[in-house]
Amino acid sequence: MKVLNIVLNGKAVTAKAGQTILELARENGVFIPTLCDSPALEPAAMCRLCTVQVIEGNRPKFVTACNFPLRRDAEVVTDSPEVRHGRKLIIELLMARCPTSPELQRLAVDYGCDLERFSPLNDDCVVCGLCTRACEAVTGRTLSLAGRGTAIHVDTAFQKASAFCIGCGACVQICPVKKIAMEDVDGERRIILHGRIASRVKLPRCTSCGKYFGPVIDLNQVMERMGERLIPPPNATICPECSRRNLAIKLGRRHFEQYGVFEEEGQANAG
Amino acid sequence: MTEAIQTAILPSEAAKIMSPEGLALFRQELLSGHDPNAPLVLVCCGTGCRAAGSVAVVDKFRQVLSGTAWNGKVVPMIKHTGCHGLCSRGPLVVIEPGDLFYQRVTVDDVEEIVNKTILNNETIARLQYKPANSKEVISKTSDIPYYAKQTRLVLKNIGKVDPTDIRDSIMRGSYSALAKVLTRMSPQDVINEVADSKLRGRGGAGFPTGLKWESCARQEGTRYVICNADEGDPGAFMDGALLEGDPHSVLEGMAICAYAIGSNRGYMYVRAEYPMAVKTLTIAIPQAEALGLLGENIMGTGFNFKVTISTGAGAFVCGESSALMASLEGKVGRPRPKYIRSVEKGFRDSPSNLNNVETYANIPGIITNGAEWYKSYGTQRSSGTKVFALTGNVNNIGLVEVPMGISLMEIVFGIGGGIPNKRALKGVQTGGPSGGCIPIPHTIPDINVGYGKLAEVGSIMGSGGMIVMDEDTCMVEVARYFVNFLFQESCGQCTPCREGLIRMREILTRITQGQGKEGDIELLEEIGNFTNSFSLCGLGTSAANPVLSTIRYFREEYNAHVRDKKCPAGVCKPLFHYEINPETCTGCGLCKSKCPVKAISGEKKKTHVIDQSLCIKCMECYKGCKFRSVIIK
Numbered sequence: 001m002k003v004l005n006i007v008l009n010g011k012a013v014t015a016k017a018g019q020t021i022l023e024l025a026r027e028n029g030v031f032i033p034t035l036c037d038s039p040a041l042e043p044a045a046m047c048r049l050c051t052v053q054v055i056e057g058n059r060p061k062f063v064t065a066c067n068f069p070l071r072r073d074a075e076v077v078t079d080s081p082e083v084r085h086g087r088k089l090i091i092e093l094l095m096a097r098c099p100t101s102p103e104l105q106r107l108a109v110d111y112g113c114d115l116e117r118f119s120p121l122n123d124d125c126v127v128c129g130l131c132t133r134a135c136e137a138v139t140g141r142t143l144s145l146a147g148r149g150t151a152i153h154v155d156t157a158f159q160k161a162s163a164f165c166i167g168c169g170a171c172v173q174i175c176p177v178k179k180i181a182m183e184d185v186d187g188e189r190r191i192i193l194h195g196r197i198a199s200r201v202k203l204p205r206c207t208s209c210g211k212y213f214g215p216v217i218d219l220n221q222v223m224e225r226m227g228e229r230l231i232p233p234p235n236a237t238i239c240p241e242c243s244r245r246n247l248a249i250k251l252g253r254r255h256f257e258q259y260g261v262f263e264e265e266g267q268a269n270a271g
Numbered sequence: 272m273t274e275a276i277q278t279a280i281l282p283s284e285a286a287k288i289m290s291p292e293g294l295a296l297f298r299q300e301l302l303s304g305h306d307p308n309a310p311l312v313l314v315c316c317g318t319g320c321r322a323a324g325s326v327a328v329v330d331k332f333r334q335v336l337s338g339t340a341w342n343g344k345v346v347p348m349i350k351h352t353g354c355h356g357l358c359s360r361g362p363l364v365v366i367e368p369g370d371l372f373y374q375r376v377t378v379d380d381v382e383e384i385v386n387k388t389i390l391n392n393e394t395i396a397r398l399q400y401k402p403a404n405s406k407e408v409i410s411k412t413s414d415i416p417y418y419a420k421q422t423r424l425v426l427k428n429i430g431k432v433d434p435t436d437i438r439d440s441i442m443r444g445s446y447s448a449l450a451k452v453l454t455r456m457s458p459q460d461v462i463n464e465v466a467d468s469k470l471r472g473r474g475g476a477g478f479p480t481g482l483k484w485e486s487c488a489r490q491e492g493t494r495y496v497i498c499n500a501d502e503g504d505p506g507a508f509m510d511g512a513l514l515e516g517d518p519h520s521v522l523e524g525m526a527i528c529a530y531a532i533g534s535n536r537g538y539m540y541v542r543a544e545y546p547m548a549v550k551t552l553t554i555a556i557p558q559a560e561a562l563g564l565l566g567e568n569i570m571g572t573g574f575n576f577k578v579t580i581s582t583g584a585g586a587f588v589c590g591e592s593s594a595l596m597a598s599l600e601g602k603v604g605r606p607r608p609k610y611i612r613s614v615e616k617g618f619r620d621s622p623s624n625l626n627n628v629e630t631y632a633n634i635p636g637i638i639t640n641g642a643e644w645y646k647s648y649g650t651q652r653s654s655g656t657k658v659f660a661l662t663g664n665v666n667n668i669g670l671v672e673v674p675m676g677i678s679l680m681e682i683v684f685g686i687g688g689g690i691p692n693k694r695a696l697k698g699v700q701t702g703g704p705s706g707g708c709i710p711i712p713h714t715i716p717d718i719n720v721g722y723g724k725l726a727e728v729g730s731i732m733g734s735g736g737m738i739v740m741d742e743d744t745c746m747v748e749v750a751r752y753f754v755n756f757l758f759q760e761s762c763g764q765c766t767p768c769r770e771g772l773i774r775m776r777e778i779l780t781r782i783t784q785g786q787g788k789e790g791d792i793e794l795l796e797e798i799g800n801f802t803n804s805f806s807l808c809g810l811g812t813s814a815a816n817p818v819l820s821t822i823r824y825f826r827e828e829y830n831a832h833v834r835d836k837k838c839p840a841g842v843c844k845p846l847f848h849y850e851i852n853p854e855t856c857t858g859c860g861l862c863k864s865k866c867p868v869k870a871i872s873g874e875k876k877k878t879h880v881i882d883q884s885l886c887i888k889c890m891e892c893y894k895g896c897k898f899r900s901v902i903i904k
Binding site for chain 2: 049051067068082085086093094118121129145149
């Protein structure tokens with residue numbers, strides 16, 4: 001692997017060829033703010049918050065740290081006044097869309113943002129695309145970026161409750177502004193997007209305790225992907241809680257049959 | 272074009288051309304069967320002329336000519352051709368031999384043309400070209416200043432060939448450059464020739480074509496040749512006209528590129544709003560394949576190149592190369608970051624060479640005549656010619672091809688014939704929504720049109736849209752128009768472009784409605800500079816150009832809007848009113864008769880008055896007054 005000499009904020013460091021600036025910065029303890037980056041997903045460079053300046057050769061240029069692959073010796077400046085000014089504008093513009101996000105509020109303080117400059121847009125989404133990319137990675141068919149130009153928004157096909165959703169909740173978990181909600185009501189799981197039900201997934205009832213639990217379709221996908229590695233193996237009729245309890249009882253019983261007694265120590269070993 | 276022509280084109284005995292020499296023989300054969308002295312009627316069937324009724328004119332000519340015999344034996348030929356260029360005077364008809372030019376020809380004129388001009392060599396003065404402000408007619412096409420001052424290298428076949436008949440193009444030399452590279456040049460020779468010619472991408476950015484080919488050829492794996500015909504700039508129609516009028520030059524250019532970079536697959540990405548271009552290509556490609564000039568085993572040399580047409584779905588952003596490739600793959604047309612360029616990893620993650628229609632159309636000429644010949648046109652840094660779509664407030668609206676380095680004033684006045692209605696020139700907008708306004712002649716007296724010069728003054732070459740603006744143009748409104756266009760056409764995925772355009776549009780709309788605030792202009796500049804440096808793709812990084820360039824050169828006009836609440840050009844309706852100047856008004860009553868809401872009163876030969884409470888500011892009186900007595904206040 002080729003090793004590159006990089007000057008990162010004035011400090012000489014080495015990088016692996018092909019490594020992104022964001023990876024290099026994290027390795028070296030340099031913080032670069034991000035909104036649309038997730039270690040689980042390919043970078044999309046949509047929010048542009050991680051923009052930094054790179055000087056390869058003699059021309060400085062603005063690039064996004066999350067996906068810019070270092071291929072030559074270069075100088076990287078992650079926090080110049082120009083960069084900070086651009087980030088400040090990004091935050092101000094996004095705060096006008098989504099003023100209640102704690103993450104944006106924190107950034108707004110860090111960057112000394114003037115929150116009066118832009119009139120509120122009354123939207124609840126920063127269009128970072130994390131949910132759509134996470135969805136694509138899991139099922140690929142439920143959420144996507146719909147609409148053209150400035151009317152772009154996260155949506156299901158034809159704005160209808162999606163039939164493809166498996167109710168995994170990845171979109172809910174990954175949303176940086178926490179604007180996608182999930183609730184389990186009356187035996188179904190609902191994903192709430194823009195205040196609308198984006199999908200309904202039937203929940204099975206546990207045959208053991210009678211409670212509703214995670215969607216079968218989601219469990220099947222997890223089983224398919226994880227296979228033997230799952231302990232205890234998911235079961236489509238029993239909730240994970242009962243499943244764990246049953247496993248514990250089974251192991252305990254085996255221990256009892258073998259040694260005739262329950263022992264604190266033995267139980268721990270069995271687990 | 273018509274179905275009848277499509278099927279009649281290739282005689283059944285037309286066999287595939289099995290060697291490059293076979294092409295020369297075939298051409299010879301075609302030329303020998305053609306009498307250069309026989310009358311030939313060329314009717315422009317470009318979009319403009321079609322809209323003006325040229326298809327009916329063609330049909331009428333066919334009908335009348337079928338019963339006619341010139342010299343008692345020959346039936347005069349009629350061809351429907353691509354765009355002749357002088358769109359504002361269509362439908363255009365050129366009669367050969369003699370290069371006789373007729374304009375605004377209607378169905379009713381056809382019989383007269385056949386009887387007088389074709390059969391008896393008499394000209395019809397009423398249909399001939401008269402320059403603005405002159406009564407003298409110009410009879411030959413090549414003598415009309417609009418054509419005489421152009422250098423037509425790329426457009427050389429347009430208006431001369433029937434785009435639905437490949438034999439017509441072959442007679443004028445099409446595919447001979449391809450034959451030359453297949454027999455006498457190695458792929459590297461081709462790349463060197465193109466690189467030597469210093470041809471730069473005609474799509475707008477001006478990247479050296481030879482260098483692009485070279486880097487694509489160096490990659491491993493399946494390579495693709497892609498032609499970007501997703502021409503979406505408002506007011507631009509060069510690529511559409513090229514594909515409609517001379518598809519074989521473009522196809523030949525693509526085939527030469529494929530040979531040079533080692534590819535056998537080509538894609539032509541045409542915008543769906545060009546149905547005629549799509550239709551012409553769907554006729555041209557099978558014809559070329561039937562003759563063995565495209566497809567498998569081209570001219571018997573073993574070289575394969577298959578071209579597939581793909582149509583867009585109406586998104587402007589798909590003219591951006593990575594969005595175009597995503598769209599070609601069947602994905603949503605959104606750009607991707609291009610830190611790894613398409614020549615390395617483009618369409619289907621394979622090395623892809625994407626060029627614009629006009630770039631490919633330049634290639635056959637360079638191969639046939641050599642790089643030195645090509646460099647004899649244009650300037651040191653911008654060689655060759657460029658086709659512009661000249662529109663706006665100019666007398667001769669149409670397609671013009673000029674050598675690089677030509678003076679902009681020469682294009683507007685020499686070729687374009689100046690500004691209509693005795694108005695003064697205020698500026699020229701080049702490069703479409705990514706370009707800027709050049710304030711000639713006031714702030715900048717004149718510039719030589721080239722990549723570098725245009726960038727210097729804050730505009731770009733772009734794909735070749737050139738909008739001429741007169742003194743009645745409001746620059747704030749121009750900026751708002753382009754920002755509004757991009758507001759709708761941005762893909763919306765990255766924050767600076769999406770949010771920046773929302774805010775710039777908001778501020779510009781506010782200013783044009785008379786609600787501009789102190790600080791708005793500075794805020795526009797701040798957002799504009801930010802959008803241009805932080806956005807993801809080429810659309811975003813140039814989205815603020817119309818705003819920044821108009822502020823740079825017309826700041827006073829912005830100030831007038833924001834501070835004085837006045838629109839000096841008289842465009843933004845809440846910011847001006849019309850008055851009649853009592854000192855110059857002759858009381859002719861023309862304004863009164865033109866006013867649709869009867870807001871003007873006054874006796875004959877006495878000063879007229881406008882009732883402001885009734886006036887709807889429709890401009891009729893202002894435009895109509897011969898003494899310029901209606902003034903903007």
